[in-house]
Amino acid sequence: MRQFDIAIVGAGLAGNLAALALADSGRSVALIAPPARANDGRTTALMDQSIAFLKTLGLWDEVAGIAAALETMQILDGTVRLLRAPPVAFRASEVGLDAFGYNIPNAPFLAVLDARIAACSSITRLENGVTAANAFETGVELVLDDGERVMAALVVGADGRKSKIRESAGIDVRAWSYPQAALVLNFSHERPHGNTSSEFHTESGPFTQVPLPGSRSSLVWVLPPKEAARLRELPVAELSRAVEERMQSMLGKVTVENSPQSFPLSGMTADRFGKGRFVLIGEAAHAFPPIGAQGLNLSLRDIMALRELAGGSEPVNYVTIGERFDRKRQADVRTRTMSVDLLNRSLLSDFLPVQFMRSAGLHLLSALGPLRSIVMREGIEPLGSLKAFRDGLRERVARKQA
Structure with a gap:
């Protein structure tokens, strides 16, 4: 043995x-x-x-050549609800980074x-x-x-x-389960993504485009299961048009590259x-x-x-x-x-107080830079904002003592 x-x-x-x-x-x-x-x-x-x-x-060093930087991450309200949130852009430069991370x-x-x-x-x-x-x-x-x-x-x-x-x-x-499925695919597009990831919040869940090297992106599209199955079976040209329309043609003409995959959430x-x-x-x-x-x-x-x-x-x-x-x-x-x-559940909810809280939260993130910074650091690393505050305090003390 x-x-x-x-x-x-x-x-x-x-x-x-x-x-x-x-x-x-x-x-x-x-x-x-x-x-x-x-x-x-x-x-x-x-x-x-x-x-x-x-x-x-x-x-x-071996992975960097196949990865794309995530320099900006933006949230866009793609719903048609009464209470809609403003766009919110998180930029890595706001927290002193070249990129939040990389898509691989x-x-x-x-x-x-x-x-x-x-x-x-x-x-x-x-x-x-x-x-x-x-x-x-x-x-x-x-x-x-x-x-x-x-x-x-x-x-x-x-x-x-x-x-x-x-x-x-x-x-x-x-x-636990959700009444959703994720459609996953990669696509090319005629306009550069500028190392920006765009997450549309829709009534069925997020539609998230993430940069890949070159004029390419990956996509996770959260949908009702029957709709995910329908889109997965579409001809490539029709699916490409559906992706472009959901993105409001932000990246120009879209061409789906691979056979899409879907799985229940x-x-x-x-x-x-x-x-x-x-x-x-x-x-x-x-x-x-x-x-x-x-x-x-x-x-x-x-x-x-x-x-x-x-x-x-x-x-x-x-x-x-x-x-x-x-x-x-x-x-x-x-x-x-x-x-x-x-x-995820807040996106699915039709309860007006829940929609209000979500919309108000995004309004605050859009308007308040310090709050946005805390959220960004926590998204990157647990207690990241506390660590940044501690390091900043030490740096200020060291400057005073110098």
Whole structure:
């Protein structure tokens, strides 16, 4: 039976990044998952904190060439309701950044990670599924779908919403659904996007265009499920016109590039994010609609927290690492999940007081620069506004003492 210090189950973006983050500690790491079944046409927007983390892993130079900067993010009211909100533009320069983050196509991003993992001597790649995980006093035994058994001191579940690791650890979940589906595609356009992402708030949910390199963008269009299915089956020319009309021709003529994908929107959080020798990250721990570019950024903060606990050169008490990880991640995961859920439900609500509160909030963001700055910093990094205030205060004290 092969033995490892850490076994990571799941080889999506979160699992691959966790393997690379933990591999440089000198610990032996197994990355266990079947090979990817299909090309992923989606993209992922990573905020500044996540980009900084990629740099610490030595990945950013390889990823930068396929990424597009997000310098401005604007919210536009695309409803026809009585109470409508003004446009709000968030500019990275307002908080001293060149860009809030970068939008990265998933398929080439995964290819970069796969190549780096293959070249890493401390990562063993096992292209198998896991059928069971049995915890013992000395470690966790993983049973693979080919009958092999491996042992690990710590098991990281990065195996998605239907996580076998979460189930084996005996961790329950709270799940919910929305009367919505997301239509996802990439498109080219005749006018430059200027590194600006535009999010139209509509009665059915957000319509979010995010820049890609060149005159290209990715799109997440949240719709009623039947309408998403209808649009997905349209000829490319008709779908392209529909996208252009929804964008009010802001980017000129639109040409949809790839076969659109659609999936129902739902949410899920595990009751806890670690237990004993088990830790959950990514969508094994939390999942919510693709709104506000929070999904993988939240998963990367899972990985950062895990690296603090298990990535150093000092001996680790794996017996209780799950409980320590859970305490670290509770506040961040719960608050981000709640904020995305509230935003999405506010768009769906026809209740006038809810519409008023949403409209008034956007009015305040449009008018008050300091409030806008706080919101921007919190979107990039939890407690980012507090950190900026503290750093600014220290800088002022240092200038007075000089």
